[in-house]
Amino acid sequence: MGKDKKNKFKTPEGYFDNFHDRLMDRIQEEDSLEENSIIPKSDGFAVPETYLEDLTPKVMAQLEPKEVKVVQLKSYKKVYYSIAGVAAVLLLFFGLNGKNTDTITFDDLANSELEAYFDTTDFNLSSYEIAEVVSLEQIELSDMLDQHLGEEQILEYLDENVEDIEDLNLDYNDYD
DSSP: OOOOSSOOOOOOTTTTTSHHHHHHHHHHHHHHSSTTOSSOSSOSOOOOTTHHHHHHHHHHHHHSOOOOOOOOOOOOHHHHHHHHHHHHHHHHHHHHHSSOOOOOOGGGSOHHHHHHHHHHOOOOOOHHHHHHHSOTTTOOHHHHGGGOOOHHHHHHHHHHHOSOGGGGOOOGGGTO
């Protein structure tokens, strides 16, 4: 056997080969010498002589029903049902009366809300597509001039945004 640094304990060679035989020989020697025997002759437990005869009547006596005092607990079911009923009635009452009968119409919306909606919503429509949807017969010049624009403001706008006056397709007879 080589020296093993991890295991410091060694057993002699062939120790486990005949271990069973040596153990059995030792037990027989101990049995022959009753004074120093390692195996006890009795296990130390004993049953009294009349134990099994008296066992059945003792068990049956303990199984007989005894008079027990019955304590009835209060039933709270009626209270729970009544509370649930009151809660259901209140829920129905406030649920049905809480609905607002006034419906919101288009006229109720403020102009600022409508303008904010159109400013923030991108419809991806070109001016030509919008012109197709809105008919020219519905639009009047007074609708566009409701903002009280003066002549000076209109001329300023035209000066800044129109390069050629002929692009406007105006009838010059109206302005002569």
